[in-house]
Amino acid sequence: MAGSEGKLVRSKSGLRIVALNEGMQSPLLLAEPPWVPDKECPQCLSCTVKFDFLHRRHHCRRCGRCFCGSCSNNNIVLHRMCFVDPVRHCKDCVPISMKENEFYEKQLKTLTNGCSFYVSTEEELLDNKTFPLFLCKLSQDHRFLYLDPQGPEGKDQMPVALFRVDSTAILGASTDSQGNRVATGMQFNYRDELGTQCVMRLMAPDSGAKRAGMAWVAAMQKAMKMIMDQREK
Incomplete structure (x- = not known):
């Protein structure tokens, strides 16, 4: 395991x-x-x-x-x-199972390796300042989303427990040359340890890391869909 x-x-x-x-x-x-x-x-x-x-x-x-x-x-x-x-x-x-195995054998590694994103919380959504950059990655036991600051402006963030995520939304969605819907960001609506409703947004930088950010978001979409589908059964 x-x-x-x-x-x-x-x-x-x-x-x-x-x-x-x-x-x-x-x-x-x-x-x-x-x-x-x-x-x-x-x-x-x-x-x-x-x-x-x-x-x-x-x-x-x-x-x-x-x-x-x-x-x-x-x-x-x-x-x-x-x-x-x-x-x-x-x-x-x-x-x-074949479709899920493709996720486990390929995309899960993308999530655990992590990717850099600008991160904002609910209180910061209306601010115009530059958001701090974090390395966002799934824990090795696949239970938490860790956020490691990538600069002095970033403050330590509590991990987000995936089992406390109530819903997600895609940000910056567009269509590529083949008509596929792609995204460069993701919003998590979750409850913290005290049960308080929280919002967190991740946005990939407009740089060479953007493609990696798109791949990470796509993998996290699949992970959350698996979790949400199981909750509904």
Whole structure:
């Protein structure tokens, strides 16, 4: 488990690495789904073949539903559940995990490496002064957004806990030559440790670091979407 102490456990779905303390778990992770009971699955939910001695019942490790071997013969890495080895997926769940795996294997590193942004808080939004520059990066356990001052004008900032972020918004959005929507900034609406509503804005500098800032914002968009989608379930 990246950035935090973990232990190896065996569930009916396979070997997983889980946090020693549940409160220290990354908000990006998913809990194992309950398996649909065998008695409620007389046939494959995909091809409808009836289960018998020749057609055995299998459970998708991502959704927990029942399928025959042919309809669940894809073993895919499931980063969001911290399985040690690739696990069985149904056809519907394969593209979901594949898309998330691309984030884990490529864009998550962008977030933990960090990028430079001008940072403003709610009280400063109407000011015309130059905002201080910070290195913004995701913690190794993926739970906090750290802000390290990059100059004498920057004051130490408390980390923002991703599990306390209520919503985000894209700033400086535009369209590139291929019609893709890109952004150079991001707003976080979150609650601090006292429950006070706070606002923080990040804006990439208009320099050679702007492209890196766009990549960082795009990666953080995907991370927050994963977190928000899971909250709604």
